[in-house]
Amino acid sequence: MEFHKRLDYGFIGYQVPHIPRATRSARGRGNIRKKSDSNEMCAFDLLTTVAGKLLLEGESTSNSSGKDRSGVVKDTAETVKEDEDTPLKENPCNEGCQERGFFISQIVSEAPVVNHCLSKSTDTLSGPASVITSSDCLEKLGSAEQFINGECKTENRNCSTKVEHELSGCGDFSSCTLGAETKKQLKINLSNDATITTNKRAAICSSEFPDPWDRKRSMLVASDNTVKLSLSTDPDPFGSFPVIRNDVQLANKDDDEKSWGCTQPSTRNKTFKLAPRVVDWRMRKLQASKYWEVNPQSDDEGHVNVASISLDNETRHVYQKRENVYTSERSQRDFPFKKRKLYYCNSFSNSDGGSSDGICSSPTKDLNRDASGYTLASSGVLIGTYSPSAYGIRLPVQQLGRQSPKELVHPSGLMTPMRTVMEAVMAILGGGLRIGVVFQGKKVRDDRKTLFQTGISHDDKLDALGFTLEPSPSRGSPPLGPEGRSRVLPCETPQPLTRCSPGSTIIHNGMQQETYNAFPDYSGTNLSNFIESDHDSAPSPPDASLEKNAADSRALVPVAAMDAEALAVVPMRKPKRCETVQRRIRRPFSVFEVEALVQAVEKLGTGRWRDVKMRAFDNAKHRTYVDLKFGCLGKEPTCLGAWHGPTSFKKSTGLGPVQLVSKRVRVRLNLVTISSARLVLLDQCSGLDKWKTLVHTARISPQQRRGEPVPQELLDRVLIAHAYWSQQQARQQMKHQSETRLLL
DNA sequence: TTTAGGG
DNA sequence: CCCTAAA
Structure with a gap:
C-alpha cells in the first residue's frame, strides 16, 4: 500500500x-x-x-x-x-x-x-x-x-x-x-x-x-x-x-x-x-x-x-x-x-x-x-x-x-x-529519568497527585497536557542534558x-x-x-483557558519558572480537525483522467455528472460517486462519507458535515430520527468540480495555470464542450420554459 | 438522490 | 475539496 x-x-x-x-x-x-x-x-x-x-x-x-x-x-x-x-x-x-x-x-x-x-x-x-x-x-x-x-x-x-x-x-x-x-x-x-x-x-x-x-x-x-x-x-x-x-x-x-x-x-x-x-x-x-x-x-x-x-x-x-x-x-x-x-x-x-x-x-x-x-x-x-x-x-x-x-x-x-x-x-x-507532567504549560509540581487534584479535569483541553522527560529525583543532574534546567x-x-x-x-x-x-x-x-x-x-x-485553569490550580507551576530538570516536554496535542473531520486526500487529476472526463462530458454533457462519473471513473474508487445510506440502521457503512443530511439533523446529532462513518456514528444516528440521513462521499462531485476547474483553467492564460499542465488540446476541448453543452442546456431551459408557458 | 453553484 | 440549496 x-x-x-x-x-x-x-x-x-x-x-x-x-x-x-x-x-x-x-x-x-x-x-x-x-x-x-x-x-x-x-x-x-x-x-x-x-x-x-x-x-x-x-x-x-x-x-x-x-x-x-x-x-x-x-x-x-x-x-x-x-x-x-x-x-x-x-x-x-x-x-x-x-x-x-x-x-x-x-x-x-x-x-x-x-x-x-x-x-x-x-x-x-x-x-x-x-x-x-x-x-x-x-x-x-x-x-x-x-x-x-x-x-x-x-x-x-x-x-x-x-x-x-x-x-x-x-x-x-x-x-x-x-x-x-x-x-x-x-x-x-x-x-x-x-x-x-x-x-x-x-x-x-x-x-x-x-x-x-x-x-x-x-x-x-x-x-x-x-x-x-x-x-x-x-x-x-x-x-x-x-x-x-x-x-x-x-x-x-x-x-x-x-x-x-x-x-x-x-x-x-x-x-x-x-x-x-x-x-x-x-x-x-x-x-x-x-x-x-x-x-x-x-x-x-x-x-x-x-x-x-x-x-x-x-x-x-x-x-x-x-x-x-x-x-x-x-x-x-x-x-x-x-x-x-x-x-x-x-x-x-x-x-x-x-x-x-x-x-x-x-x-x-x-x-x-x-x-x-x-x-x-x-x-x-x-x-x-x-x-x-x-x-x-x-x-x-x-x-x-x-x-x-x-x-x-x-x-x-x-x-x-x-x-x-x-x-x-x-x-x-x-x-x-522519570516522566514529568506538564499541563497547560505548567509543570505539575507534584505528579503524585491525581489529575483531579492537579486541577486537570475531564473537560480540560488535552492540548495542554504534555510530558517531560526529566531526571529522577535521585539523580542530581540529567544524564545528558547539557543544561540543568x-x-x-x-x-x-x-x-x-x-x-x-x-x-x-x-x-x-x-x-x-x-x-x-x-x-x-x-x-x-x-x-x-x-x-x-x-x-x-x-x-x-493554545487553549485560551490556560490562564484560568492555571490560576485555579496551585499544583501547576509555569514550566518556565520551574527549576525542574525536565529535558523536554511534548504536549499531548489535540490534532486538528483532520483527526475527526476527515478531509479527503487531495488527488489531483491526471491528464489521463482529464482526458477521460473531457471525453465523457463531450458525450454526455455537463449536466449528467453521475453518468459522467460512471463513464469516466467507474473504476476509480476515489472518484466514485458513492453514497452511503443509513436507510437500515443496522447496516454498517463501509467507507468514509460526508454528511449530507439536513442541517438540522447535523445539529441535532452533533455530527459534522464530514464525518467518519463508523459504528459510533450509527449509534448516534440511532438516537434521532434519520429519515433522510445519509452519508455521501464528496467524491461524487469530483468530476463536476474538476470540470469546473478545467473550464476555469482553460479560460485563464497559460501563465496563470498551476499544477500539472493540462494539454492545451484538452483545454480547448473543454471549452468547446462546455460551450456546446451550456448552449444545449440553455436551449433545453428555453424549451422547457416555452413548454411551461404553453401549458399555462 | 442528484445537480448546481458558491466558498 | 467543502458545503449547501435546490431540483
Whole structure:
C-alpha cells in the first residue's frame, strides 16, 4: 500500500547491518545510508535489540524480575495517578514498580538478531520466557485483549486513566479505512542522540525481518545523529488473521490522516551527533544490563504483543471476532490483578464520545475531542499505547489454552512499544529519568497527585497536557542534558518541534505528523513523501483557558519558572480537525483522467455528472460517486462519507458535515430520527468540480495555470464542450420554459 | 438522490 | 475539496 511504502521507506535510512542478507526484505533497498561510526553502530544495534527483542513481561515478570529492571520509567498516567500517600520512589525499580510502570512484553522472533546485536553479550539477554503465539489462536478464540499489567488504584475515580483497547474488526465497516489504521507510531526522539520510532501495529522485530504472520516489519534507521526504529505492520490484505483496528488514541494517531489526505510538510530537525564515546558508554551500560532478554521460546510465529495502559476503575473488554465485536464490561474488581484499562476509541468511531458503549469520554460535548484520539479517555494520561490486536497478536497457545476470552487480558506476553522505547532510553541514558507532567504549560509540581487534584479535569483541553522527560529525583543532574534546567517544547505548533534545541530530549508518543516533524533530516529521502498526507494537520491554538485553569490550580507551576530538570516536554496535542473531520486526500487529476472526463462530458454533457462519473471513473474508487445510506440502521457503512443530511439533523446529532462513518456514528444516528440521513462521499462531485476547474483553467492564460499542465488540446476541448453543452442546456431551459408557458 | 453553484 | 440549496 502506498501508505506503507511511505512509512517504510521513509524510515529507512540505514540498513541494519546485522540482518542476514537472505532475510533482508527486498523492500528495504532504498535510501540506505551507510554508517561508518562503529560506536554508533553499536548503539544502533542496541537499539535494534531494544526494539527487536521485546521483553517479555507478565505477571511473573512483575513479581520476579521487576527488581532487575532498573530505570523503568513510570508512565505518566501512573505518575499522576499515584496515590498521594505513596511517596514517589526515587528509584522506580522498587518492588512494585512493575505494576506502576509500563509493562512490556513482546515476543521475540528473531533471536539471531539479538545475538548479533549484542554479539558479545548475548548471555545478558536472558529473561523470562517469551510468549509464543499461535497464529490461529486469535481466530479460534475470536477475541483478544491484552492489558498491560499495571497498578490501578481505583479509589480515586477522578484520576483514573482509562485505557481501553477496543478490538474492532475489519469486517463490516472497515473496508475502506482499514488501511488507514494500520500504522501508528510511537516515538522517542532524542534529538541529541537517538530517535526510536515505532509504528503502531508493529512487530518489534528485527529490522526488516519479514514477519511470518502479518508482514509487519520494523526498521531501524540510523543516521549521523539519529537512530530510529520504525516498526510497521502491514495490514492483512487477505484477512488471514484478524486485522483489528485499534486506535492508540494518544500515542498513535494520525494514521487516518495518512490515508485521508492530511499531509504535513516535512520539517527538518537539526540534531546533533552523539559522541561516540557516549554511545559506547551507553552501549556498555546497556549490555551490562539485563534488560534485553532473549526469548528462548520465541519462534517464527512469535512476535509482538502489545498493550496499552491506563487506569480506571473499570475495565472494558472488547472481544472481537473477525466481523463481530463483542464487548463486555466489568468492574475491575473482577480481575485478580490490577491492571490498567486499555482505552481504545476505535478510530472508526471518531465521533463517538457519547456512544452508549461509553468507550470514549465526553459524550456530547466535543465530538472532535473524542475523535482526536486522546488517550486521556476520561481524565487519564496515557503515555504510550499499543495495540496488540492491531498486530494480530497471537497469544501463546499454552497461555491461552482453554482460557476464556476474558482471561486473555492477562498481561503476559504483552508489551508496549512505548515501554520498550522507554526502556531503551532508560538503558541508554542510564536510567534515572522519570516522566514529568506538564499541563497547560505548567509543570505539575507534584505528579503524585491525581489529575483531579492537579486541577486537570475531564473537560480540560488535552492540548495542554504534555510530558517531560526529566531526571529522577535521585539523580542530581540529567544524564545528558547539557543544561540543568528544563526545556519545554511547546509543540503547540509543529515548528517548535523542529526547533528543538540540540540537547532536548523529546519523548513523543503523539501523532505521527509530530513525529515526523521531530525527525531530523537524517536521510533526506522519502520523508516528505511519506508524510505527505499529514499536510492538513495543524496544531490547535493554545487553549485560551490556560490562564484560568492555571490560576485555579496551585499544583501547576509555569514550566518556565520551574527549576525542574525536565529535558523536554511534548504536549499531548489535540490534532486538528483532520483527526475527526476527515478531509479527503487531495488527488489531483491526471491528464489521463482529464482526458477521460473531457471525453465523457463531450458525450454526455455537463449536466449528467453521475453518468459522467460512471463513464469516466467507474473504476476509480476515489472518484466514485458513492453514497452511503443509513436507510437500515443496522447496516454498517463501509467507507468514509460526508454528511449530507439536513442541517438540522447535523445539529441535532452533533455530527459534522464530514464525518467518519463508523459504528459510533450509527449509534448516534440511532438516537434521532434519520429519515433522510445519509452519508455521501464528496467524491461524487469530483468530476463536476474538476470540470469546473478545467473550464476555469482553460479560460485563464497559460501563465496563470498551476499544477500539472493540462494539454492545451484538452483545454480547448473543454471549452468547446462546455460551450456546446451550456448552449444545449440553455436551449433545453428555453424549451422547457416555452413548454411551461404553453401549458399555462 | 442528484445537480448546481458558491466558498 | 467543502458545503449547501435546490431540483
